[in-house]
Amino acid sequence: MTAALALGDDALVLSHRLGEWAGHAPVLEEEVALANIALDLLGQARVLLSLAGDEDELAYLREERAFRNVQLVEQPNGDFAHTIARQLCFSTYQELLYERLARGGGPFAPLAAKAVKEVAYHRDHAEHWTLRLGDGTADSHERMRTALEALWRFTGELFEPVEGCEVEWDTLHADWLDRLTSVLKRATLEVPEGPRRGAWAAGAGRQGVHTESFGRMLAEMQHLHRSHPGATW
Amino acid sequence: MVTPAAPASGTTALEEELWRLAGSVPDPELPMISLAELGVVRGLRVLGPGRVEVELTPTYTGCPALESMSADIERVLHDRGIPEVAVVTVLSPPWSTDAISAEGRRKLAEAGIAPPSSSRAESGGPVAVELGVRCPHCGSTETKLLSRFSSTACKALRRCEACREPFDHFKEL
Numbered sequence: 576m577t578a579a580l581a582l583g584d585d586a587l588v589l590s591h592r593l594g595e596w597a598g599h600a601p602v603l604e605e606e607v608a609l610a611n612i613a614l615d616l617l618g619q620a621r622v623l624l625s626l627a628g629d630e631d632e633l634a635y636l637r638e639e640r641a642f643r644n645v646q647l648v649e650q651p652n653g654d655f656a657h658t659i660a661r662q663l664c665f666s667t668y669q670e671l672l673y674e675r676l677a678r679g680g681g682p683f684a685p686l687a688a689k690a691v692k693e694v695a696y697h698r699d700h701a702e703h704w705t706l707r708l709g710d711g712t713a714d715s716h717e718r719m720r721t722a723l724e725a726l727w728r729f730t731g732e733l734f735e736p737v738e739g740c741e742v743e744w745d746t747l748h749a750d751w752l753d754r755l756t757s758v759l760k761r762a763t764l765e766v767p768e769g770p771r772r773g774a775w776a777a778g779a780g781r782q783g784v785h786t787e788s789f790g791r792m793l794a795e796m797q798h799l800h801r802s803h804p805g806a807t808w
Numbered sequence: 809m810v811t812p813a814a815p816a817s818g819t820t821a822l823e824e825e826l827w828r829l830a831g832s833v834p835d836p837e838l839p840m841i842s843l844a845e846l847g848v849v850r851g852l853r854v855l856g857p858g859r860v861e862v863e864l865t866p867t868y869t870g871c872p873a874l875e876s877m878s879a880d881i882e883r884v885l886h887d888r889g890i891p892e893v894a895v896v897t898v899l900s901p902p903w904s905t906d907a908i909s910a911e912g913r914r915k916l917a918e919a920g921i922a923p924p925s926s927s928r929a930e931s932g933g934p935v936a937v938e939l940g941v942r943c944p945h946c947g948s949t950e951t952k953l954l955s956r957f958s959s960t961a962c963k964a965l966r967r968c969e970a971c972r973e974p975f976d977h978f979k980e981l
Contacts, residue, residue: 604955604965611957618870622899685900690869692902692981693961700956 847907
């Protein structure tokens with residue numbers, strides 16, 4: 576099932592990236608917050624991947640080219656502002672997508688109806704930090720601006736139709752851009768101007784093409800399961 | 809009330825008894841309240857002699873307590889003489905904090921955890937959480953959000969401005 580893999584891989588990969596903050600977050604509260612968001616995403620990934628097959632085999636035994644997540648979620652954490660910019664772009668998208676899937680009544684409706692309430696908290700968390708960093712010190716503003724510029728070219732891919740998701744992608748895109756524009760404005764940040772589609776934009780994750788750092792992330796994520804098949808603890 | 813807190817009509821006396829038994833299991837992370845008070849036991853059916861199916865719904869999709877809830881339910885039903893117990897997870901309709909019973913809310917507050925506000929229609933998620941959460945220690949409504957996420961996925965961390973004590977708040981969901 577293409578769509579279950581696409582949505583499940585988005586949740587799994589972002590969950591793993593956020594988990595990498597454990598032990599490294601700037602303050603304890605953020606350590607706990609990022610780990611909680613990662614846990615919500617992992618729960619979603621488990622349900623979605625189970626719709627596509629065996630969750631463990633899919634998570635731990637697939638090669639890089641078989642993953643169908645968007646490239647945005649696999650981007651390295653960078654500094655805290657970078658992680659927040661990634662969270663803002665993705666959680667805003669995921670909330671709008673799940674709202675639509677929940678209404679649509681298809682195979683993802685039960686999960687989407689449940690998860691959208693969790694994602695509302697993720698988006699709220701990202702928005703508050705965007706305001707705080709964007710409208711904070713000169714340094715925090717600059718870091719947030721740099722992060723958005725760097726990630727912007729990965730955001731076009733979010734709105735490429737996923738086969739099996741009955742969603743109006745164009746209005747989803749328009750709503751996403753409206754919401755992001757409004758938050759960035761309040762945070763005294765500009766909407767980046769770089770390309771999001773076309774030659775200089777990125778994004779073929781849904782086709783299994785991933786960026787350089789993804790292989791290293793997978794190696795770490797899959798290492799234990801591959802080295803010790805069937806290990807329990 | 810989104811979910812039934814008690815067996816619907818049409819259940820047998822045995823099913824009612826077993827449902828109550830399954831519901832009496834304490835929550836693994838909030839042991840002061842039972843699974844029935846948390847509103848996560850959705851159904852129980854006797855499928856045949858010694859065969860029972862229990863429907864359980866997670867609070868959060870990734871709630872790690874779900875596995876030990878299932879194991880605990882299996883254990884109490886085994887102890888009651890039911891050899892075959894299947895606990896299945898149901899997602900729909902999604903669990904909401906409205907499913908926590910009045911008694912459950914009272915026990916949460918007693919244990920120092922501010923219960924969620926009771927109507928989702930009024931609260932509706934993260935934004936309105938700011939509209940006054942009462943300190944479970946001194947009762948003041950002058951409380952401040954420290955972090956949207958706390959010791960478990962279902963709680964936020966707050967501090968009371970009156971008595972200065974930090975406390976967990978069961979977030980509206």
